Amino acid sequence: MPKSQARIATRQLNPLLGWSAFVFLTLGVLVAGMARAQEGPIIESHGYSFYGDLKYPADFAHFDYVNPEAPKGGEIAISALGTFDSMNPYSRKGRGGGLSTVMYESLFVEGVNSESAPADAYGEYYCLLCKSIEYPDTQDWVIFHMRPGARFSTGDPVTAHDIEFSHNLLLDQGLKSYADAVRQRIPKVEVIDDYTIKFHFTPGISRRSLISQVGNVPAWSKKWYEETGARLDESRLETSPGSGPYMVEDVKVNRRIVYQRNPDYWGNDLAVNQGRNNFDRIRIEYFGDENAAFEAFKAGEYTFRNEGNSKNWATAYEFPKVQDGYVVKDEIADGSPPTPSGIVFNLGREVMKDKRVREAVSLAFNFEWTNESLQYGLFKQRTSFSEGTPVMATGLPTGAELAFLESLGDVVVPEVLTQEVRLPHTSGAARLLDRRNARKAMKLLDDAGWAVGTDGKRRNADDEPLRLTFLLNSSTSATLSAVVENFISNLDAMGIEAVLEKVDSSQYTERERDRDYDLVYDQYAAFLGTGTGLMQFYGSEAASYSLFNPAGLASPMVDAIVQASLQAQTVEEETTAMTALDRALRYEFIMIPVWYNDVYWTAYYDQYEHPEEQPAYGLGYLDWWWFNEEKAAKLIAAGALR
Incomplete structure (x- = not known):
């Protein structure tokens, strides 16, 4: 309270309170001032x-x-x-x-x-x-x-x-x-x-x-x-009003969503919005599968495509509109750490708790064959949760990282201190089933108590088969389906009864939320720095139900590293802690890392433009790209678009 306000308040006191009231009031002002001073300078x-x-x-x-x-x-x-x-x-x-x-x-x-x-x-x-x-x-x-x-x-x-x-x-x-x-x-x-x-x-x-x-x-x-009376935890098509630059214009369930730019948007003149929110409309067209979506793009039913299918990128962009220059095919550098996607183990399932079983299952994935035979050699193999960044762990922990890990005490597994950081296995590209890796997998399964029976199937001491379900969204790309199917084939060859369950999008969402799978193709969050959000992705606190932790990872070592990282007071300390986190996550082995791409594959009708130099951490086609009306008119005149 300012001094002038304190004097006014004192004069308004009941006179019967007298001097004691003045003392208490003055002390209150002093205590509040002292507390604020202890907090340090106000920024x-x-x-x-x-x-x-x-x-x-x-x-x-x-x-x-x-x-x-x-x-x-x-x-x-x-x-x-x-x-x-x-x-x-x-x-x-x-x-x-x-x-x-x-x-x-x-x-x-x-x-x-x-x-x-x-x-x-x-x-x-x-x-x-x-x-x-x-x-x-x-x-x-x-x-x-x-x-x-x-x-x-x-x-x-x-x-x-x-x-x-x-x-x-x-x-x-x-x-x-x-x-x-x-x-x-x-x-x-x-x-x-x-x-x-x-x-x-x-x-x-x-x-x-x-x-x-x-x-x-x-x-x-x-x-x-x-x-x-609406609730946040209910499913509904009605939307609450927002303050943003876009509003819902039209919703046709499972067909189309259209957002229109609010002409009266309050924030148009703010510095943070200059050069952004440039389109009058953003339209989303829904398709049952990737083939239908791609054919619709060729026909001009939608106009921008952020391609994720390597087969399409390598072979499918030779159609006339590309050759005539109506559709631009472009690779744009991506400076963000690649998303840690891969085949995730559900650690809540008893069979997946045995790391030897997870190791054996991973050996059924042949990245080299997959990349050459199904993905046209366009991808690189991902090793880290922050691939290609300053916080990517390499070799043995040394220097500041080693000292940091040692400071955490017995919660750090000894192997993390003494062994080089985990790297994905290598395979031969000549054949789908790498025999050397298959032999390693067989031994691991034998050691884990899953012996091969007379029918070639693996069973435990209770004669229960080693049966794994792989959950996959039926609308996923044909290429990813082929990758998973070949992975399943290798599991079968090892005596594992592997079942691929393709379900529609609604079922997939529900089962993924309920963790109704042994294996699922999913992703985690890449990181460059620390934050409390890491506990939702990687922490034990919500491991049993967090939607962001599909493996259900609950590791005291990872918890300790994340908690210690939150105390970092310098960029150097934070980098050290994040490097240790990458090392620990790779040791815990919660997923089979697959591939990554360090460029965006974009294809779009030649009516959009973007700044010559793109920023490191975003593509921004819905954010800071813009529409060229003259180019659009030429496309319509040529019959490339309606």
């Missing part, structure tokens, strides 16, 4: 990074990688495979429609389609719904000063009450793994006034990711939820 900023360094100053005009003069207009149309039955992606129920988070903004700016914003800086966050933030050097709390001009698409203001409501809605009706983690770290939210909100953080825990966590909560309309 006021237009953005946030844990170490306090921001690439962009307060008066920046636009992100460096965008074209601030990019025209607004036109449509970009993309494809999606499978089905959807909900426009609420925040619930475990139902299968959310594509881009169904695009309407919602946060206090901090975010990229479209889960990309970073800015896409040229890692771990930096800039104000969007807020105009500034303040927090003590200790980061014990944070105050967001919001922009009074921010509006939902209904015209209603976005206030601190909406932010508080959204935060609590996620705790009460959101994913359990998220809610459990946040409750432990953020005990109190305080609305100071309509446009000022304060988050308090739990004493004695790491301050890592706390400010960025609350700054990235979607802003939902409290008024809409209270008037409609």
Whole structure:
């Protein structure tokens, strides 16, 4: 309380309280001042990074990688495979429609389609719904000063009450793994006034990711939820109003979703939005399988394709529209660490708990044959959870990394300290079943108690067969299906009764959430730095139910490394801890790593343009690309598009 306010308050006291009341009031002011002083200096900023360094100053005009003069207009149309039955992606129920988070903004700016914003800086966050933030050097709390001009698409203001409501809605009706983690770290939210909100953080825990966590909560309309009675944990097609640049225009279940740019979008003039949100419409067309989707692209039913099928990229882009220059085929460098995708083991299944069985199963995957025979040699074999980055573990742990691991005590498995980091096995490309690897696998299975019977099938001492189910989405690409089918063939040759269960998108989503599989093709999160979110992906805390941890990994060693990483005070300490995490995850062996690509394969009708220099951490075709009206007119005149 300022001194002038303290004097006014003192004069208004009942005279009967006398001198004692004045003493207590004065002491209260002094104590509050002392507490604030103990927190250290107060930082006021237009953005946030844990170490306090921001690439962009307060008066920046636009992100460096965008074209601030990019025209607004036109449509970009993309494809999606499978089905959807909900426009609420925040619930475990139902299968959310594509881009169904695009309407919602946060206090901090975010990229479209889960990309970073800015896409040229890692771990930096800039104000969007807020105009500034303040927090003590200790980061014990944070105050967001919001922009009074921010509006939902209904015209209603976005206030601190909406932010508080959204935060609590996620705790009460959101994913359990998220809610459990946040409750432990953020005990109190305080609305100071309509446009000022304060988050308090739990004493004695790491301050890592706390400010960025609350700054990235979607802003939902409290008024809409209270008037409609809608719930966040229900499947529904109706969407709540958002404050973002796009609104839902049309939804046809399992066929099409169209988003239109809000002509009255409140944030058009903000620096963080310059050169972004350039398309008038974003259209998503749904297809039952990849072949149908690709044929539709050739016919011009949609206009941009981020290709993921190596066979298509190698052989299918020779159709006339490419040859005539109507469709551009382009490779664009990708500076992000590749997604750690692969064949994931369900560690909740008893048979998968034996590492020898997992080792044997992995030896059935032949990357070299797969890449040469099915993928045209276009991929590289992934080894790390942060491939090709400064935090990728190599060789034996030495120096700072070794000292860090040793400081954690007995929780670190001795082999992690004394053995070189795990690398994927190598195979011969000449034949699908590498005989050398097959012999290794046979011995591992024998040692694990799965002997070969007279029928060639492996059984344990209780005469139970070694039976594994591989869950796969039926709408997946033909190439990935072929990869899995050949992997299954090698498992069969080893005496394992392997069953491939292809199910439709809805069944796949439900069974994946329930972990109803032994093996599944899935992914984890790549990392360049630490954060509390790592516990949802890799921690024991929510291992039994986290949707982000498909293996159900629960490792005391990994937990200890993540927790210690949160205490890092320098970039060097953080890098050391993340390198140790990569090493430990590879030791735990929760998946068979497959392949990665260090470029984006893009194909699009020649009516889109993008900056000459792309940022490291995003492709941005829905974010900072734009529509060229003259080029579009030429395509229509030539009959390439309708």
